[in-house]
Amino acid sequence: MAVSMDTVEEHTGGTNPNPSQEWVYQRPAMPDENRLEMPVQSLTKWSRSERRSWIHPALHHGSWLIRLFVFGGMLVLTAFGAWEMYKVVEVGGVTFLEWALVCLFVLNFSWIALAFTAGVAGFVYLLFHRRTTQPLPQQLSTRTAVLMPIYNEAPSRVFGAMQAIIESVEQTGLGRAFDYFFVSDTTDPNVWIAEERAFLAMRKRLGPDIQLWYHHRQRNTNRKAGNIANWVTRWGGSYDHMLVLDADSLMTGSSVVQLAAAMERDPDAGIIQTLPLIINRNTLFARIQQFAARVYGPVIAEGLSLWMGHDGNYWGHNAIIRTKAFAAHCGMPDLSGRPPFGGHILSHDFVEAALIRRAGYAVYMLNDITGSYEESPPSLIDLSARDRRWCQGNLQHSRVIGSKGFHPCTRQHFANGIFSYLASPLWLLQLLVGLTIALQAHFIRREYFTDEFSLFPTWPVFNAELALALFGGTMGILLAPKIFGLIIMLLDGPNRRASGGGIRLTLSVLLEIILSALLAPVMMLIQSGAVFEILVGRDSGWKPQRRDDGSIPFRDIVKRHRSHTVLGLFAGVAAYVISPYLFTWMSPTILGLLLAIPLSWASGQLALGLWLRRHGILATPEETHPPEVATRANALSTELAAVGEDDSDAIEVVYKDAGFRALHETMLPTSASRERGRFEQDRVMAQAKIAEAASIEEAAKWLNSKERFVALHDRSLIASLSRLHEPAKVEPA
Known part of the structure; x- marks a missing residue:
């Protein structure tokens, strides 16, 4: 629904605020609907008759040999480790x-053996x-919608990023093949109104040739999945593909075009x-x-891609999807029972x-x-908050992994995530069992001869030499993918130089290994606690992520980690009392907890990170030579943030x-009749x-966030707000 120019002029005292931008006021916020059915799928x-046949079967074979190596090698290594x-x-x-x-x-070793x-x-x-990139196509015969789902994000960031993506796509000369959508689930009224203004x-900045659209859901049913499904069922019929982003996503124009060409x-x-x-x-x-x-990601991702073949996985963003196939086969069912x-x-x-x-579609x-x-x-702490939600989602897959018709590789993806x-x-339990055995051997009287008949006594001892060798081998297997990544980077001249050179790159890997080893026991306890909470029925909820570089108050850090420190102190004292050798063996875990x-x-400190950056430690090629699209996105975000609309009061703006109020009302859905x-x-x-407020200032003061949200969705309440008076100004004496 477009707003008429008469309406805008009426609300602005009979004057068009900007005659050269009439199309902004005339164009609706969303295109005409073109609906697709999205039936809920059964698990x-x-x-089998429901599975389509390959159109080009030769493209989707050839992964069996690498799977034999990866999983066969894992089984051999695990069997050897068990022995x-x-x-x-x-x-x-x-x-x-x-x-x-x-x-x-064996359970823990099999995990690292597969990696x-x-x-x-x-x-x-x-x-x-050598990696080869496909040249950009001369033309695209299909249409792709680029979707940016947002939920209480700073508008300056997401709108700056999207504009940088659009400008980069336009530089390829193939921009007419793409439409761009902001699909908002924002619940903060101030952020929502800031999104509309942005x-x-x-x-206005991009002009009428760019097909840019915005839609806001009043109720964010089923969260991001429901947001995407809402777009698919209402507008998806107009597009062959949809490229799904996340609020922190950024893509170059060439990568967007290459994905669309790959789909074609x-x-x-x-x-x-x-x-x-x-x-x-x-x-x-x-x-x-x-x-x-x-450094390590490309090696791990390439190995994963090789054995997955065309039976792969999807991580929710920076991916392109065939729209009609998604609508026909990906209607998300709810699981019976209550969360988690x-x-x-x-x-x-x-x-x-x-x-x-x-x-029957490839992934x-x-x-x-x-x-x-x-x-x-x-x-x-920010990672652990996000990780809690991911943990619940992955553990939910224990109810999905056995669904009918899933490919074996699909079940492996679920098992891997779980x-x-x-x-x-399991790692924590292994440590506790080992500690219990050590306690038993130290404090309990040794019963070398039991009541059962035996020619030999039962000696509660370990083979220390073999234990040390096994520990060393396990650490080698655990660290090997990192060493592989370092070797690949060292052999790649441009990337090596862009990462600070061979010496700095090697020092960075050593620093990352040390810090990751110290953080590992803390993450072990955090994730173990998350698993326990889920098992006893606590839901994670869904909170927006913190994406800035600000530090968390120190008192909150102490509150979050004091139990970890106490446990580390207890484990250290207990291990030392039992045996100095046990203390030495457990020292990395104890030190990490202490x-x-x-x-x-330190993890959240901006100053430490910037100091390392100045000295070329933990540097990456993309940091040394930032991609043009990232530089542009950061500049745009800074410019938009400086305008100050991110923090504007929604009631005051409307x-x-x-003029904006009139446009805002056109973006609201048609009000459903109340029962x-x-x-x-x-x-x-x-x-x-x-109704009680004597001025707009009083109304703004009295309305809480939820009431503001409802009021700004209701045309009659907006009209009531607009009729309120501004508070009288007190003249100085």
């Missing part, structure tokens, strides 16, 4: 606790294969995922993540990949497409700017407060 009923662990404890017979220790070791064999595959591939201003080349593709690199990070913790993703294991599936992206693959990753970026949490969080409590508070504080006798509490309270 228990499915027939070695058995030999460590079998001296004099194996007790129940020692059997438990062996089982826990190792996949890393070997990725390392060998990158060592002998959208209108961006339209492969009619069997359902989802094509890129490998986003982390950029724009400055705190110590975020720079560690940024560096690790850049029931209700809406939080990690919906894994399930969407599983459903579209079940339908794969194109690592050769560069220019895909994201950001990361600025501190350990175990990524179960690994922490330093939990200062480490967490009251004082009559007689049913009243919404927030609306009733908002209406009463507005």
Whole structure:
């Protein structure tokens, strides 16, 4: 619905505020609807006849050999590790606790063995294969919608990023193949109104040739998955593909165009995922993540891509999706029961990949497409808050993994995600069992001869030499993918120089390994606590992420980590009392827990990160030579933030700017008729407060956030607000 010029003139005293921008006021916020049906999919009923056949089957075969290597190698390594662990404890017979220790070791070792064999595959591939990027196509015959879902984000950041993406796409000469959508689930009324103003201003800056659209949902049902589904069912019919971003996503125009071209080349593709690199990070913790993703990420991602083939996974953003296939096969079911294991599936992206693959569409990753970026949490506490939601979503997959018709690789993706969080409590349990065995051997009277008949005594001892060798081997397998990544970077001249040179690059890897080792036991306890909370039925909720580089108050850090420090102190004293050798063996874990508070504080410090940056430590090529799209996005975000609209009071803006008020009302959905006798509490309270207020200042003071949100969605309440008087100005005596 467009606003008429008469309406704008009426609200602005009969004068068009800017006659050269008439199209901004005449063009609706969203295009005409073109609906698609999106039926909810069943996880228990499915027939093989529902799976489509490949159009080009030759494109989707050839991964079996690499899978044999990766999973066969994992099984061989795990079997060898299990045997070695058995030999460590079998001296004099194996007790129940020692059997438990062996089982826990095997579970944990299999996890790192799989990462190792996949890393070997990725390392060998990158060592002998030069990446080649497809040239940009001369034209595109399909239309793609670029979707930016937002939820209570700073508008200056997301609108600056989107404009940089659009300008980069336009530089390719293929911009007419793309439309751009902001799909908002924002619940903060001030942020919501700031989004609308940023959208209108961006339209003016880019001009009428850019197809830019904005839609806001009043109720964010099913969160991001529901937001995307709402767009698909109402407007998806007009687009062959949708390229889904996240609020911190950034992509170059060439990567956007190459994804669309890849979809055109492969009619069997359902989802094509890129490998986003982390950029724009400055705190110590975020720079560690940024560096690790850049140096080790390509090796891990290449190994993952090789064995996945066309039976891959989807991580929810920086990926292109075939719209009609998604609508037909990815309607997200709710799980029976209440959260955390029931209700809406939080990690919906894994399930969407599983459903579209079940339908006969390929899901794969194109690592050769560069220019895909994201950001990361600025501190350990911020990461743990996001991780809590991911943990719940991944554990929910325990109810999805057995669904009918899923590909075996899909089930492996689910298992991998589940175990990524179960690994922490299993590691903790392994440490506790080992400590219990040591306590038993030290404090309990040794019963070398039991009541059972035996020619030999039961000796509660370990083979120390074998234990040391096994520990060294396990650490080597754990660290190998990082060493592989370092070697690849050292052999790549431009990337090596852009990362500070060989010496700084090696020092950066050593620093990352040390800091990651110290943070690992803290993350182990945080994730173990998250798993426990989920098992006892605590829901994570859904809070917006903190994306800035500001530090968390020190008192909050102490409160979050004091239990970790106490546990580290207890474990250190207990281990030293039992045996200095046990204390030495546990020292990395003990030290990490004892330093939990200062480490967490340091992780969020901007000054530490910038100091390392100045000295070329933890540097990445994208930091040394920032991509043009990132430089432009940062500049735009700074310019937009300086305008100050991010923090404007929504009530004041709608009251004082009559022209904007008219446009705002056109962006509201048509009001549904209220059922007689049913009243919404927030609306009733908002209406009463507005009616009672003597001035707009009083109304703004009395309305809470939820009441503001409701009032700004209601045309009649907006009209009531507009009729209020401004407070009388007191003249100085």
